[in-house]
Amino acid sequence: MVNAKINGIPVHVAKGTTILEAARKVNVKIPKLCHNNDLEPWAACGICVVKNGKSPKMLRACCTPLEDGMDIITNDAELVATRRTVIELILSTHPDDCLQCPRNGDCELQTLAAEFGIREQSFPKRLRGLATDESTGTIILNPEKCIRCGRCVKVCQDMQGVWAIEFLGRGEKTRIAPAADVALAEGPCIKCGQCSAHCPVGAIYEMDQTKVVWDALMKEGPDAKTCVVQIAPAVRVALGEAFGLEPGTVITKKIYAALRRLGFDAIFDTSFSADLTIMEEGTEFVKRFTTDDGPLPLITSCCPAWVDYMEKYYPDMIPNFSTAKSPQQMMGAMIKTYWAEKASTDPSKIFSVSIMPCTAKKYENSRNDDMYSSGQKDVDVTLTTRELARMIKQAGIDILNLPDEEPDSPMGPYTGAGVVFGATGGVMEAALRSAYYLITDEDLKDVNFTGVRGISGVKEARVHIKGTDVRVAVAHQMGNIAMVLEEVRKAKAEGKEVPWHFIEVMACRGGCIGGGGQPYGCTDEVRQKRMAGIYADDEKSEYRCSHRNPYIGQVYKEFLEKPGSHKAHKLLHTHYTRKPVYK
Amino acid sequence: MAAVQTEFSADLVRFIEEWKRKPGSLIMMLHRIQEEFGYISRESAETLAKMIDMPMAKIYGVVTFYHFFKTTKPGKNRLAVCMGTACYLKGGQTLIEECESILNINAGEVTDDGQFSIDSVRCVGCCGLAPVLMVGNDVYGKLTKDQLPEIIAKYRN
Ligand code: SF4
Ligand code: SF4
Ligand code: SF4
Ligand code: FES
Ligand code: FES
Numbered sequence: 123m124v125n126a127k128i129n130g131i132p133v134h135v136a137k138g139t140t141i142l143e144a145a146r147k148v149n150v151k152i153p154k155l156c157h158n159n160d161l162e163p164w165a166a167c168g169i170c171v172v173k174n175g176k177s178p179k180m181l182r183a184c185c186t187p188l189e190d191g192m193d194i195i196t197n198d199a200e201l202v203a204t205r206r207t208v209i210e211l212i213l214s215t216h217p218d219d220c221l222q223c224p225r226n227g228d229c230e231l232q233t234l235a236a237e238f239g240i241r242e243q244s245f246p247k248r249l250r251g252l253a254t255d256e257s258t259g260t261i262i263l264n265p266e267k268c269i270r271c272g273r274c275v276k277v278c279q280d281m282q283g284v285w286a287i288e289f290l291g292r293g294e295k296t297r298i299a300p301a302a303d304v305a306l307a308e309g310p311c312i313k314c315g316q317c318s319a320h321c322p323v324g325a326i327y328e329m330d331q332t333k334v335v336w337d338a339l340m341k342e343g344p345d346a347k348t349c350v351v352q353i354a355p356a357v358r359v360a361l362g363e364a365f366g367l368e369p370g371t372v373i374t375k376k377i378y379a380a381l382r383r384l385g386f387d388a389i390f391d392t393s394f395s396a397d398l399t400i401m402e403e404g405t406e407f408v409k410r411f412t413t414d415d416g417p418l419p420l421i422t423s424c425c426p427a428w429v430d431y432m433e434k435y436y437p438d439m440i441p442n443f444s445t446a447k448s449p450q451q452m453m454g455a456m457i458k459t460y461w462a463e464k465a466s467t468d469p470s471k472i473f474s475v476s477i478m479p480c481t482a483k484k485y486e487n488s489r490n491d492d493m494y495s496s497g498q499k500d501v502d503v504t505l506t507t508r509e510l511a512r513m514i515k516q517a518g519i520d521i522l523n524l525p526d527e528e529p530d531s532p533m534g535p536y537t538g539a540g541v542v543f544g545a546t547g548g549v550m551e552a553a554l555r556s557a558y559y560l561i562t563d564e565d566l567k568d569v570n571f572t573g574v575r576g577i578s579g580v581k582e583a584r585v586h587i588k589g590t591d592v593r594v595a596v597a598h599q600m601g602n603i604a605m606v607l608e609e610v611r612k613a614k615a616e617g618k619e620v621p622w623h624f625i626e627v628m629a630c631r632g633g634c635i636g637g638g639g640q641p642y643g644c645t646d647e648v649r650q651k652r653m654a655g656i657y658a659d660d661e662k663s664e665y666r667c668s669h670r671n672p673y674i675g676q677v678y679k680e681f682l683e684k685p686g687s688h689k690a691h692k693l694l695h696t697h698y699t700r701k702p703v704y705k
Numbered sequence: 706m707a708a709v710q711t712e713f714s715a716d717l718v719r720f721i722e723e724w725k726r727k728p729g730s731l732i733m734m735l736h737r738i739q740e741e742f743g744y745i746s747r748e749s750a751e752t753l754a755k756m757i758d759m760p761m762a763k764i765y766g767v768v769t770f771y772h773f774f775k776t777t778k779p780g781k782n783r784l785a786v787c788m789g790t791a792c793y794l795k796g797g798q799t800l801i802e803e804c805e806s807i808l809n810i811n812a813g814e815v816t817d818d819g820q821f822s823i824d825s826v827r828c829v830g831c832c833g834l835a836p837v838l839m840v841g842n843d844v845y846g847k848l849t850k851d852q853l854p855e856i857i858a859k860y861r862n
Contacts, residue, residue: 287762288762290769302747310760704761
């Protein structure tokens with residue numbers, strides 16, 4: 123333990139605790155900018171300066187461990203002046219168009235400038251005139267707004283292991299860009315959006331498509347379309363944060379109500395199509411596991427950022443990939459076929475929107491021809507949780523005080539297995555619940571597979587199903603997957619039995635609850651709370667296994683015949699292609 | 706335009722193979738590539754990335770950090786304007802600007818016909834002649850900007 127003082131307050135913290143963390147424990151706030159709780163500190167900005175006792179030397183609180191006997195001062199005239207200069211210098215290369223900025227009102231730089239009462243330009247403006255990159259149609263990179271804090275670069279390289287962006291140049295000319303200044307879409311970027319969720323300012327953000335959706339909702343006359351929407355599992359435990367609720371508060375039924383007030387004609391739940399995914403993917407797994415039809419391990423494919431990564435870095439694993447589409451795309455296909463038929467609506471007159479925690483889903487909805495399986499684009503537009511929050515605010519909807527409402531039938535009601543898709547380990551858990559039934563024809567006594575839950579980067583478990591062991595692995599946060607796949611590659615090369623039968627991968631830390639399109643400010647604490655919300659929703663579900671969802675039974679009976687049928691293959695499955703890392 | 710030469714020579718390959726496992730040797734390898742090709746092309750960077758199993762972004766981070774490395778093929782005639790202290794004080798910047806305006810390119814760029822490129826370089830060791838311009842191996846000292854059109858014209862063929 124370390125004993126020291128911060129602003130005269132005695133503190134006792136574990137050795138290695140930084141001054142920044144220690145201060146937080148005694149409710150002393152030290153401003154920070156480059157530092158982010160997900161990342162190792164690298165002290166780039168200099169705003170967190172503090173002093174120790176009478177020494178005039180300034181220490182950076184985010185990276186300096188508190189030491190025994192220190193007498194830290196976080197606030198004196200000189201420190202405040204230094205911080206102010208740091209902010210003013212940053213502002214001198216930052217455009218002033220806050221009012222048109224996607225981060226207006228939710229920007230860490232703006233907040234600091236406001237807190238420090240910056241009222242004038244102390245240094246001459248030196249804008250750099252860098253161009254915006256919209257090439258991915260998903261993530262927009264505006265280096266002109268970049269304050270060079272380095273978070274995105276760390277996230278993309280260290281957490282995600284993708285290396286799509288780097289600081290190029292030096293000094294004044296330093297900018298974030300892909301290698302060789304290629305367009306983002308022509309390099310390794312997997313569109314996970316983690317950079318956008320970590321950027322403190324409006325330099326990397328999701329492509330905002332709220333206007334397209336508003337236009338569709340408002341349209342009248344012969345061109346008007348029936349607007350249908352689906353919401354993903356992870357949205358329900360995070361949207362509330364944009365309205366001041368604690369992370370993990372489940373507001374599913376208020377979201378349905380808000381979507382109706384926005385003008386959607388039918389509201390479905392992606393947790394339902396997650397149940398459908400389990401039927402298809404579970405059947406695929408059981409087939410591969412019990413007969414020799416298709417290679418093991420089976421690898422999940424519901425995360426489009428992961429799919430993109432695999433197509434670029436592990437194309438040798440294509441045969442191991444589940445051909446099942448993601449829940450978003452299954453729902454899209456079902457809306458414009460099954461539901462269109464039921465509602466006697468021409469599919470070309472349906473405008474299908476999805477609300478996702480995810481930026482990569484914007485890319486997925488036109489990933490290849492299979493995403494047009496209804497003869498139309500199955501999902502017309504994907505909005506992130508952040509964009510939905512914006513629409514609700516624009517419409518003046520007081521979401522927290524709306525009465526609870528139900529989704530539309532039959533693709534609304536979902537099981538606990540469908541909702542756990544939102545968290546790392548969830549797809550695996552849901553699949554196991556149904557695989558057990560498919561193999562044994564019996565239901566599990568205890569459906570909780572706690573071994574695959576939680577925040578640790580790679581999780582392994584063994585499940586006994588009728589005398590055989592199913593070995594599974596779960597990885598999340600892109601940078602963690604390489605070690606799992608390398609082991610598979612190695613076993614294959616040596617002709618050994620593969621270490622796992624089934625592998626789940628999600629590109630974002632914590633799974634989709636920590637997605638790149640979720641409300642800002644995600645930390646492990648927030649992830650844990652969102653996960654708790656997901657599992658609470660699972661616990662209180664009437665049915666907890668996808669194959670028990672009565673409406674799933676209904677859509678197979680009325681339309682899809684049986685899992686893996688010809689029709690199911692046409693609408694609910696896809697294929698993958700090897701892609702170069704750099705075009 | 707002639708096809709870009711991208712194939713690494715046997716010597717270069719041997720050098721990279723020898724050094725690739727040793728930490729901190731990236732800069733040295735890049736030096737060797739630039740020695741061979743005069744600059745570091747996108748193709749060279751890709752080849753190196755594959756050989757040493759390093760992300761391209763990391764290589765470009767280093768290449769663009771050091772002014773020494775060029776990412777574009779230098780012009781047939783490389784105008785190197787000295788920006789060492791002595792030359793800087795005696796108006797090196799004016800020389801650069803004049804070269805830029807005559808050739809209509811920025812420092813670090815090459816003219817469309819590939820004839821000229823402009824670079825600012827560190828002290829070239831003839832401070833007594835400041836400000837200094839080098840074209841290839843020819844040194845021009847005590848320059849004023851109105852001498853530049855004539856010098857450049859000499860190299861235009
Ligand atoms: S979207 Fe993901 S892969 Fe692309 S630059 Fe951002 S963090 Fe990197
Ligand atoms: S784009 Fe954002 S996160 Fe990346 S360095 Fe710039 S300000 Fe920081
Ligand atoms: S983990 Fe979920 S939120 Fe993240 S990229 Fe994959 S699908 Fe999107
Ligand atoms: S927050 Fe400590 S240096 Fe940026
Ligand atoms: S400074 Fe130019 S030659 Fe030395």
